[in-house]
Amino acid sequence: MNFWKTIAVVTSTTLIAPLNPAFAQDATAVTIVLPAGPDRLDPCETPRSVIGRIIKQNVVETLVELDYDKHTTLPRLAESWEQTAPTEWVFKLRQGITFHDGTPFDAKAVIHSLERTNDPALTCITRTKYLDGTDIKAAEVDAHTVKFTTKTAVPILPTLLAQLTISSVKTPKGEYTADPIGTGPYKFDHWTQGENVGLVRNDTYWGEKPVIDKATYVWRSESSVAAAMVETGEADLAFSIAPQDATNPETDKVYPNSDSAMFRLSVDIAPLNDVRVRKAINLAIDRKAFLGSVISDKAELAMQQVGPSVLGFNANLKPWPYDPDQAKALLAQAKAAGVDVDREIRMIGRPAMFANSNEFVEAAAEMLRSVGLNIKLDNLEMTQWLKMANKPFAEDRQPNIFLTMHDNNSGDAAFTAFFKYHSNGRQSELYDADLDALIVDAGTQSGEKRAEEYNEVFRRIYEDIVADVPLFHMVNYMRVGKRLDFTPTIANAVELQLARLKLK
Structure with missing residues (x-):
């Protein structure tokens, strides 16, 4: 039948486009190949992998981070939290943190980010996938304390807030932005439409200083091309390698x-x-x-x-x-x-x-x-x-x-x-x-x-x-270049924390 012919075609040799040497890089920079390019880089769209893999926990961070292996929550921008009533949670924020534009990370920034995400003028997937149906509001207790209230009990509120990225109060409401401003270990540098996105290390980051100082994201829809880019050293890591292209057990990791x-x-x-x-x-x-x-x-x-x-x-x-x-x-x-x-x-x-x-x-x-x-x-x-x-x-x-x-x-x-x-x-x-x-x-x-x-x-x-x-x-199959020390996990479906990439 015709569909078996289709299956046979995919395992045959595919044409590989000429590789572009323009992404040659220094020892502490990386090039990452995505299967598709972003259509926007808005912080409220990070649940979409094409966006989250670039900016989530790199440029913009969350109050709470998920530990995917242990199925629990970890402090990130919030240092602690407690449930004070069935429909109330109080979060204590880390102090001394600033956004990349110099504005302070505080309760006002958290409230601004929640209100912006819930703004009906935007169809933020963080809202439509995670927050719809919860009727969640935030109020300032003091500069570094936020109280969240919900209409009905939400026992998993900390897990929910692991999806809400926090951005500067200068991020406009009611319109998407192509200039994400966060508190993360990397700053947004540039987006050349149709070509690449660049991030640079934030040397004033509040946490541990990452090894990687620069990341360039490119996109190739053809799996064989992406795999070849890593194989030849033009790139360091490629997502979504097809099973028939994952032929090198030293670099190809299934997860x-x-x-x-x-x-x-x-x-x-x-x-x-x-x-x-x-x-x-x-x-x-x-x-x-x-x-x-x-x-x-x-x-x-x-x-x-x-x-x-x-x-x-x-x-x-x-x-x-x-x-x-x-x-x-x-x-x-x-x-x-x-x-x-x-x-x-x-x-x-x-x-x-x-x-x-x-x-x-x-x-x-x-x-x-x-x-x-x-x-x-x-x-x-x-x-x-x-x-x-x-x-x-x-x-x-x-x-x-x-x-x-x-x-x-x-x-x-x-x-x-x-x-x-x-x-x-x-x-x-x-x-x-x-x-x-x-x-x-x-x-x-x-x-x-x-x-x-x-x-x-x-x-x-x-x-x-x-x-x-x-x-x-x-x-998924990911091809990881030989100079990187990195093992992919389930988290990489929607994010790739550059700070966790190590050099051999």
Whole structure:
């Protein structure tokens, strides 16, 4: 079948573009290759990997930092915190810290950053993914003490605040900035559109002085090109190396990430508003066929939008089997009931979403065509894809099968359930009042009760509603140059702290 030809192509030799020697560097500078370039560098957009890997904890810092290995929180700009009431938390801030523009880090800066992130004039992903549904406010107790209050109990507030980056009060509200001003160990130096971003070490940093004094970020969508840049010494580190290019055990490091790949379905548009059609799509995709070919054999089949390390992961869900005959039977039943199963459905991907993502969507589209669905495949650039990913959705849109990647490296289902499935979630296709109530209530619980309610949230989405097509809990390959002493972790899905890069 055609989709097997597609899989075979990806393992063949690819053309490598000529390498550009312009990024040759001194001994304490690094060049980092990203799979795509940023469309903005705003501090409130750091949950997006294309931005967070450049500026989070490098230029702009958070009050709280996550320890991904121990699933706990660590002090960063805040030195301590305590819960003083079910809906109140008091944070003590470090003293003697200044922003890169010379303004003081204090309670006013924290309040400014929260208000800016919550400003409806901006669609900050920090708000829409993490803060929506919490109704959180901050007030100054004194210059170095901030009290946060929430409308309902938020037991994981410190974890939540690990996503709120703090920027100078001179960062304007109501408009995005391309000049991030933080307190971090690196200062933003330049952004040459379409070419590179540069950071330089902040020699007045409040913490330990990093070894690396300069970082240049470039982007290459072709995995083989990125891998070759590190191999030849033109770059020091490259993200998102495809499995077929990760051929050097000395430099290529596989690590679990927090990303889950899935197809989101427009469940309110015919024929996808019929559950039989949604089930047929799930049955028609041979997920296991991709493992070890287009997708790393170390990835895992997904049944939900969060991975096993996340509180709320439902271990009782079972993967969809590959059963094209049953898929055809369901489509025939739907057609007999008057559902227009012949209507064109748009499958939407994005180049470099993950290694081999183009090849994956081409093969998946062919699998759906083979059971009788009318699939039109489109690969959209970042700006177009983001417009379709987020509300408001176009009123006249076609039914679509939308490839997306979602990371939850914060360890709690709250950072997925509202954003992806609540009626008010920015990327939610669902409008289910009962599910909404359960999502909200789960967010107020703690311990076993919290886990149980989120288990039920994901069960309903997967088994009852069949809201989407879960695919894989992903792993990443990173190529690390021979002069660096660095081992990637799950944190690198959304950030890369330059201060943790060491030279051999």
